[in-house]
Amino acid sequence: MNSSSRCTVTLLPDKRQRMVPEGTLLQDAVRQAGIDADIPCGGQGRCGRCLVRIEKGQVWRRPNAHLTSQQIALGWALSCQTEVRGDVTALLFPEKVRERFVVSGTASLKVPRRVRPPRDPVISQYLLELPPPSLKDNLADLERLRRALASASGVKNLEIDLSVARGIHQTLVEGSWKATAVVEHALSGGSSRLVALRPGDAVGTSLGLAIDIGTTTVKVVLVNLRSGRIIDTASAFNRQMSCGEDVISRIVYSQRGDGVRHLQRLVRETINGLIAEVCALHELEPEHIDHVVVAGNTIMIHLFLSMNSRPIREEPYAPMATSFPAVSAPEVGLRVNPRASVYCVPAVAAYVGGDITAGILGSRLHQREGLALFMDVGTNGEIVLGNSDWMAACACSAGPAFEGAGVECGMRATNGAIEDVTINYHTLEPKVRVIGGGAPQGICGSGMLAALAEMFVTGIVDKVGRVNTAIQRGQESGRRRIVDTSHGPAYVLAWASESDTGQDILLTEVDINNLIRTKGAIYAGVGVMLRGLGIDARDIDAVLIGGAFGQHLNVEKSIIVGLLPDLPWDKFHFLGNTAALGAYQVLISRRMRRKVEEIAHRVTYLELVADNSFMNEFISNLFLPHTDIDEFPSVKEVLAQASLNNTQAVAVGERGGR
């Protein structure tokens, strides 16, 4: 069948076949086999929708950033970037798998490229060979195991769960008196625990899971605990969204009847769904997940643990806990090894949670000599200022506008969302970039910020957020982009005919005021911290930006609207999902676990409602970029240039801030 020039491509699961010349793109073979491939990026290896798994045969993958080497090892390939080099059998993944790959990927979790096996792992695996019992040595199975383990690992005083003990004889016999002991090392003064005993040589099969429970999105990171490598990540919307979009509405919901338990069930189902999905994809056993670390804001963790969060909402805003009880997986309903312990990263206070503590760890703020500002921008905005000597934190309820809620055409940063906007100064016509490359369905946070900055610079909105309905400029062609709506005047980013929804995609004056309040609340936190601690913004050595939303931010446009302080661009570092990164570090290292607890203790919490300074700062921020334009000298310059009426559109956004 095989010839030097012709190859047979077999496509699973339908077993469709096609003969193609060697060197043909796999994607072309798929298309020729009559399978409709929806590839929004047009075959540039960007959208990830043409994901396949090579089951058999030779292929050549063009270099591509989208796949990790681990994924390649599993046979994964993007068919638009893969050439056929012989008879090939490939599996076409179902829509759901490809969709997940598109939405999440691993891009948002920035980990070092070279991962070394952790030196001080939380979980160790020991291969034991036990002498079978005899009349002369009829020590009990459990004591036999303890003896072997003590000599293999030096671990003494091992705590053994009843459920492991019950299965011990069966396991030892099954593995012919060879077994792999999975030990969770003593943490915070406790004993070491045997979390699993697996028959035979099962060293290396132990998995760990880091979870970031966001108010909006839940992300899981599946890790090989021996090598420390990330096998995959997966995210999904927190199913609690159906009970309220922000933490306050969740607390309110939790007070009704069975509310706490219902919310707990929803987040548990979200996580269990992700576990099942990511394990199935890699053909791994959820039962082999031997340790779990969870980071999340204080309310999310209260709900995850079914703890009453009502006191958080009422003065004096004291939560039930900031360092959380150690729990086992079954106690919180996670479908992993039932002996796995679930560690929730400790919080600083009611509104500065374990996601921030983990974020500080992930961002290494606590190791910096120079002064750094850490911002986690999401539904809540948390701000940490400090260095290796001291750290202070505050939180401001930004509201969910940046995540698409409460904005006419708002949506989350998924396929179909406008993520960047440029407006031509002369024609007032926009150019938009859509996630996934198709027709737009709405606008996400970064798109909103870009649009707002562009509208401000081009004079479509003024510094208090009013839309200039009378604006006329240059050779305005076609329809006027400024229209009237029931929410006041609005700017149309995409006409109904261009959009995926059949309706105009626009930003109204009400939306704009919402966005200004949101950015105002966040920057007010920065302002209170700086002024309260007597620090000049120019002394900030680095701005570390974490959080799901943060990773899409454009520095220049964020400065123009007054969301980020006006500092040189090279001071900004986009760190992706720092909460997940920190949780991952805590998952694989005992030292990191101690470190994160130390961080939780060291951070000083500033309660913004305790005095009036926050309100004063907030009111000053209800301008673009700020009531005091001198705090934003670079914006002043941009505006001056714009008003010089250059022949070219201001180059806003063409370079991008990253």
Add this chain to the structure above:
Amino acid sequence: MNSSSRCTVTLLPDKRQRMVPEGTLLQDAVRQAGIDADIPCGGQGRCGRCLVRIEKGQVWRRPNAHLTSQQIALGWALSCQTEVRGDVTALLFPEKVRERFVVSGTASLKVPRRVRPPRDPVISQYLLELPPPSLKDNLADLERLRRALASASGVKNLEIDLSVARGIHQTLVEGSWKATAVVEHALSGGSSRLVALRPGDAVGTSLGLAIDIGTTTVKVVLVNLRSGRIIDTASAFNRQMSCGEDVISRIVYSQRGDGVRHLQRLVRETINGLIAEVCALHELEPEHIDHVVVAGNTIMIHLFLSMNSRPIREEPYAPMATSFPAVSAPEVGLRVNPRASVYCVPAVAAYVGGDITAGILGSRLHQREGLALFMDVGTNGEIVLGNSDWMAACACSAGPAFEGAGVECGMRATNGAIEDVTINYHTLEPKVRVIGGGAPQGICGSGMLAALAEMFVTGIVDKVGRVNTAIQRGQESGRRRIVDTSHGPAYVLAWASESDTGQDILLTEVDINNLIRTKGAIYAGVGVMLRGLGIDARDIDAVLIGGAFGQHLNVEKSIIVGLLPDLPWDKFHFLGNTAALGAYQVLISRRMRRKVEEIAHRVTYLELVADNSFMNEFISNLFLPHTDIDEFPSVKEVLAQASLNNTQAVAVGERGGR
């Protein structure tokens, strides 16, 4: 109503009333009120069947050993020992409660009269007064509690269960920021744990439970953990009895389908029934039982923990465990505080269990300078020889004959059982003592031993256990006591007309051989140990006898049949239920817990099936008292005296051995 000479007695729950003169026995008032009182002891305050609780009014109790001062404090009284001193309201307990009181009482658990609060308790209670949270001090509830507890008790690194953490806010508010923390101290290198947080001042309400799981009987001891005092004990037959009477049949049963879980359920139900009963009686909350210690033989503990016990039965007789996993009450289904931990006293080997380890602790064998022999005689016979320097143990499967099984008229040592027998040498007529004082229903272990000894001394049986059917002596009156049955010749202890069952109560030659094999197996263990270790029986300084059956033994008669070594009577100490005593000590003291673990490690186990010496010893013991009569010089003397044909019956049993 009240006069100097007439008093009204009101009897609950029926509210029957009766006027009686002051000084009348309460029991007479009960009888006069038309209530039928079944009091086998005839009103001597011995049987306990007339138990009542004085709800109101003045009474005078005659001094009586049957009630503890605690029971008296609860209002309990024996109506046959209580005089009316004014208008009195008394509750008549239902049959079931009185029955339990009769069967168990506290007599079998010998504890020091004066109990001091434990110096190193396993559980401590701290009354905390917390400052309520404010905006200036809005520490989380859990951290607030940790802070208060650390300053009140010095306890740091406290482990807090999720279930306690969930209720913390509610509890603190309910007690107006005053609460009682119940802490389980760090044991074997672990952390201290908060097992309960109770609103307000609840110091002193913490209870503990020591459990002795016997193959036949389960006993619970309810303890006030602050004072260390025993509140009450209760016993019941192990419901597993329906699945086999000895450990081997239980193992066999456990191998069928759902056998292990079924057996676990049965013993759990037995214990939960006792907990409910003893708590209801004292109006205490099972939820306040904060710690549980369990002693039992290795198989009973395996079944209690739902661990497979099959390997115990097969060569090389290695159990799954001898030191058991730490478990929480819900894991084993006990209805107490769900955070209570359940500690199973470690075993030495498959057939020398935690009941023996606890028994050694309770008997203080491990502290003795002189050589001591500890015997626990039950369905299994366990024997420990040693002192403070060394200890060795072995076990012999005695069989359940002493507990009434496999013997024609055998029964357990409860009401209606013949517990002692004397036979007139001249008339061959017996005199019997029946537990509870009524007509006999059968014969229990101590009665069988007494009967066997008497029959041997009077010549009714010879030294190999044959019944002398031809025996004729003196003025034999009435019917011949030696009769023929389908199980061979037999001796009648009570005629059908005298018995409660309407049938003759007798001991057949088959029964006698069964008894000889049983005593032979136990004494063979003693013999192997002594000879194996090169020790002369006369070097034994003390014989410590524990176990449910042990407490009814008569020394002299036991020596005559060859069950106990022939030593001076003052060397024998009857310690009652040493397993329960040891478990009680472990329940209230951390030092005792370490001690019992040390004992489990120190005892050397001798496997009797490993060589032939046991079988040789056993065969030598299939005689009364032994193949070598010189090992039993005092018996030789008794027999010599008997054959001198004294005019009086040999005074066997008239003095009793205790």
